[in-house]
Amino acid sequence: MSFVYDKLLGGKSGAIGLLVLSVIILIVFPMLLDGFRLNLVGKYLTYAFAAISLVLLWGYGGTLSLGQGIFFGLGGYGMAMFLKLEASSPENTAIQSTPGIPDFMDWNQITALPWFWEPFSSFGFTLLAILVLPALFAYFIGVAMFKRRVGGVYFAIITQVIAVILTVLIVGQQGYTGGINGITDLRTLNGWDITSDSAKYLFYYINCGLLIGVILLSRFILTSKFGRLLLAIRDKEDRVRFSGYDVANFKIFIFCFAAFVSALGGAMFTLQVGFMSPSFVGIVPSIEMVIFAAVGGRMSLIGVVYGTLLINFGKTTFSESFPELWLFLMGGTFIAVVMFFPNGLAGLWSQYSPDIIKKIRSTFGMANPELPLSSPGLKETNS
Amino acid sequence: MPSMTNTDFSLSIEDLTVSFDGFKAVDNLNLYIDKNELHVVIGPNGAGKTTVLDLICGKTKSTSGSIKFLNQELTTLSEHEIVRRGVGRKFQTPSIYENLSVFENLEVSYPEGRGVFGSLFFKRSEKVISKINEIAKLIMLDGEMETEAALLSHGQKQWLEIGMLLIQDPQLLMLDEPVAGMSVKEREQTAELLNSISKGRSVLVIEHDMEFVERIAHKVTVLHQGKILAAGKMDEVQKDPKVIEVYLGH
Ligand SMILES: Nc1ncnc2c1ncn2[C@@H]1O[C@H](COP(=O)(O)OP(=O)(O)OP(=O)(O)O)[C@@H](O)[C@H]1O
Ligand SMILES: [Mg+2]
Numbered sequence: 001m002s003f004v005y006d007k008l009l010g011g012k013s014g015a016i017g018l019l020v021l022s023v024i025i026l027i028v029f030p031m032l033l034d035g036f037r038l039n040l041v042g043k044y045l046t047y048a049f050a051a052i053s054l055v056l057l058w059g060y061g062g063t064l065s066l067g068q069g070i071f072f073g074l075g076g077y078g079m080a081m082f083l084k085l086e087a088s089s090p091e092n093t094a095i096q097s098t099p100g101i102p103d104f105m106d107w108n109q110i111t112a113l114p115w116f117w118e119p120f121s122s123f124g125f126t127l128l129a130i131l132v133l134p135a136l137f138a139y140f141i142g143v144a145m146f147k148r149r150v151g152g153v154y155f156a157i158i159t160q161v162i163a164v165i166l167t168v169l170i171v172g173q174q175g176y177t178g179g180i181n182g183i184t185d186l187r188t189l190n191g192w193d194i195t196s197d198s199a200k201y202l203f204y205y206i207n208c209g210l211l212i213g214v215i216l217l218s219r220f221i222l223t224s225k226f227g228r229l230l231l232a233i234r235d236k237e238d239r240v241r242f243s244g245y246d247v248a249n250f251k252i253f254i255f256c257f258a259a260f261v262s263a264l265g266g267a268m269f270t271l272q273v274g275f276m277s278p279s280f281v282g283i284v285p286s287i288e289m290v291i292f293a294a295v296g297g298r299m300s301l302i303g304v305v306y307g308t309l310l311i312n313f314g315k316t317t318f319s320e321s322f323p324e325l326w327l328f329l330m331g332g333t334f335i336a337v338v339m340f341f342p343n344g345l346a347g348l349w350s351q352y353s354p355d356i357i358k359k360i361r362s363t364f365g366m367a368n369p370e371l372p373l374s375s376p377g378l379k380e381t382n383s
Numbered sequence: 384m385p386s387m388t389n390t391d392f393s394l395s396i397e398d399l400t401v402s403f404d405g406f407k408a409v410d411n412l413n414l415y416i417d418k419n420e421l422h423v424v425i426g427p428n429g430a431g432k433t434t435v436l437d438l439i440c441g442k443t444k445s446t447s448g449s450i451k452f453l454n455q456e457l458t459t460l461s462e463h464e465i466v467r468r469g470v471g472r473k474f475q476t477p478s479i480y481e482n483l484s485v486f487e488n489l490e491v492s493y494p495e496g497r498g499v500f501g502s503l504f505f506k507r508s509e510k511v512i513s514k515i516n517e518i519a520k521l522i523m524l525d526g527e528m529e530t531e532a533a534l535l536s537h538g539q540k541q542w543l544e545i546g547m548l549l550i551q552d553p554q555l556l557m558l559d560e561p562v563a564g565m566s567v568k569e570r571e572q573t574a575e576l577l578n579s580i581s582k583g584r585s586v587l588v589i590e591h592d593m594e595f596v597e598r599i600a601h602k603v604t605v606l607h608q609g610k611i612l613a614a615g616k617m618d619e620v621q622k623d624p625k626v627i628e629v630y631l632g633h
Contacts, residue, residue: 225496225505232480232491239478242440243492243547244466253499 017302018215025208025305035197042204042272044312045211047072049265051292051304052211053258056218058290059298060227061254062234063151067159068262068289070166071134073281075263077170077177078133080276081117082126083186083194084178103185108175117176123190130267131260138259142252149248151237160283167282182277186270195274207268214261215301221257222301230254262289291334296344303346310345393418393585394439394555399448401438408434410609412448416555416602421581423588423596423617426606427630432589433475435606436557439587440472441465452555467497471553475560475589477540481533485524485543488532489515492547514550521580522546523572538562538569542576549580556580557587562595574598593621593631605630 029041050068058064090099096106101113119125141162145155170177178184186194193199221227232240233247241247270276279285288311296307311330319326341347394416401409408431416422424432437443439450441462450457457465480488493514496505519525522542527535532543541561548556561577562570570592577586577599590596596603596617603620605612607630613623620626 221503224503225491226499226502228483228487228491229502231482235480235482236478238442239474239480239544239547240491241462242442242466242472242474244463244494244497244551246461246463246498249499250502 014219018212021215021302021305022208022212025211026205030201030204035200038204039200039272040316041309042200042207043269044309045207045305046265046269046272047289047292047312048211048305048308049214049268050262050289051296051308052214052218052301053261054290054293055298055301055304056221056230056254056261057258058293059300060222060230060234061251062230063251063255064156064290065159065255065258065286066156066283066290067163067286068258069281069283069286070159070163071138071259071262072266072269072285072289073166073170073276073278074134074137074259075130075266076270076276076280077183077266078120078126078130078263079267079270080183080186081120082123083189083270084183085113085117085121086189087185087187102178102183104178104181104183105175110175114176130263134263134266135256135260138256139252142255143248146248146251146255151251160286163282163286167278170278170281178277180278182275182279184275184277186274189271194271200272203268203272207272210264210268211305214264215305218261218301221254226250226253288330291330294334294337294344297346297349299343300346303344303349307345392416393420393453394587395449395451396435396439397449397451399435399438399450400446401434401443402446407609409438409445412606412609412611414604414611414614416585416587418554418585419582421577421586421588421599421601422604423590423600423602424604424606425590425593425596425630426612430606431609432606433559434609436472436559436587436589439465439555439557440470463497466551466553467494469552469554470557471548471551471555472557473541473544473548473559473561475563477537477544479532479535479540479543479547482531484529484531485519485535486515486528488543488547489518489550492550494551518546518550521549522576537564538566538573541565542573545576545580553584555585555587559589560591561588562590562592570595 025041025045030038033041050072053068053071054065084102088100088102093099093101093103093106096103098106098111101110105113120129141159145151145158150158171180173179188194189199194203222230229240229245229250233250237247266276266280269280292308292311293304294307295311296304298304311333315326315330318329337344343350392415394414396412396414399409399412399414400407410431412435414422414435424435426432434443438445439452439457441457441460441464445458448458452468452470455468457468457470460468480491483491490507490511493511495511496502516525519528522545524535524539524543524546527539532540535543541564545558545561558577562573565573574595577588580586581599581601588596588599600617602615603617604614605620605623605626612629613620613626621631
């Protein structure tokens with residue numbers, strides 16, 4: 001059975017699933033949506049990075065992180081720091097008591113750029129920092145937790161606590177971080193206006209490209225022996241350990257990779273939305289990311305992208321008219337999914353799509369029996 | 384304290400003690416196993432049989448004493464290092480990966496690509512596939528390669544776990560109650576399997592089923608309250624009045 005799944009994942013049908021998604025985000029959305037709406041979709045798609053990271057870490061690895069906002073935030077803040085420094089050139093900030101530093105620092109009576117801000121004036125360093133620092137931070141957390149065999153609920157709580165600490169730190173250290181408002185008023189990237197329509201279109205496409213790249217990379221991991229080991233660890237950790245594997249290393253690696261992926265999303269968020277704030281770092285966004293993954297199907301790299309889009313369309317639609325109701329609706333959806341559709345949208349699709357596809361095939365006289373959305377482990381036991 | 388003496392035995396356990404909050408589950412145990420020997424440990428529930436395996440494979444840390452395997456001290460090694468030295472262990476309840484196929488269960492246990500990057504770039508080569516096929520045949524699951532392990536019968540799960548160990552070609556194979564939950568026919572097949580795989584390695588089996596023990600054991604150790612009550616050939620042990628009193632009598 002799993003042979004088939006492997007082939008689906010790496011083979012023709014997996015490719016169809018990805019192709020359908022690519023056509024939707026690269027062609028259909030840009031055709032149907034105006035610039036404002038497309039930018040909104042682009043923002044949603046940055047959350048999908050975090051949702052994908054949870055497929056690997058939680059769906060396959062069995063380790064729930066309630067702190068992916070940490071890494072999304074680190075990526076986002078990294079990018080925001082660079083853009084903010086560029087926006088704070090001495091000419092732009094001539095009216096400040098200390099020109100050349102970000103405005104919020106000036107408001108907080110800070111008179112020189114803090115040392116850890118300095119390197120972010122280099123775009124090269126910033127990119128490197130976005131790619132490396134969140135993963136490095138995850139590495140330290142991972143070593144501290146997994147080598148001591150801390151896992152399950154304890155790990156989830158600890159990641160949550162770290163998310164809270166980071167938020168408190170950002171909010172509290174207003175002079176260094178921009179505080180609760182975050183880092184705002186980002187305008188140019190190497191002199192190029194990022195608020196222009198053409199920039200927004202370009203970022204949207206870059207974002208889509210990165211998302212597809214991340215899906216492919218994740219697939220490579222999941223179809224390798226590493227991927228099967230993740231499932232094995234989730235199921236019987238001791239059996240893996242007593243088969244000669246140092247289990248902690250596998251968990252550390254996937255946690256770092258998940259951090260890396262989430263940080264990419266965060267950086268793309270900043271570029272497309274034009275600011276970064278602690279409200280994308282803490283408990284609520286971290287839990288929302290888990291909900292996106294659960295609704296989309298935590299075993300499906302592509303399913304979670306649809307899950308993220310669906311929940312966010314819902315959020316935008318409902319929260320405009322009934323802001324209080326939305327939280328309950330989302331909570332309710334989450335509980336319903338966990339209880340009745342443990343594999344989310346992707347699970348429903350793989351359950352019902354054979355019939356649908358059969359119908360389509362017989363209507364049009366085609367012959368293509370494979371399912372684009374399926375992924376291995378949909379048969380998983382829920383624990 | 385680990386002993387300094389080396390022996391010709393494949394496994395030599397000396398003065399091994401573990402105490403859980405003062406309760407000595409294994410108490411000053413001495414046990415030696417030869418190469419090519421199939422050694423069975425029997426004893427009443429709670430005698431400490433499983434704990435002995437836990438100590439050998441590093442799941443439980445000993446309070447004192449030494450465990451030497453091929454003259455290497457195991458008590459200081461971590462679990463995966465002990466496995467890599469050639470020690471395989473089957474758990475009392477079948478411990479297999481339910482969501483993976485039989486083939487994948489065996490592949491995941493294949494002793495290559497054991498590091499993070501090794502596993503990412505592990506290739507399902509001809510060599511790997513033929514080894515998996517060979518083991519699957521041995522454990523009588525060659526017809527179930529693509530079956531999800533969760534769907535196997537209890538007995539087949541036991542076999543699969545044995546196969547997952549065999550594919551690593553361990554020099555010491557430890558099996559905790561391998562025939563629990565098996566039908567009579569499956570027990571016979573398992574006895575044959577154990578007899579064939581005990582060649583060229585040491586096998587340590589824990590079992591309650593005396594009929595089965597008679598069929599496979601070269602030597603038997605009877606454990607009671609963490610201590611050795613009797614040891615030797617099966618027929619000698621069976622006649623031992625102490626053994627009859629605490630274990631075989633009922
Ligand atoms: N980690 C532990 N902490 C505390 N007590 C333990 C631990 N492991 C085992 N014990 C105790 O040690 C004793 C021996 O247990 P063990 O599982 O080794 O028995 P056993 O001979 O395998 O029994 P059975 O035939 O029922 O499997 C039991 O009283 C058990 O409760
Ligand atoms: Mg036991």
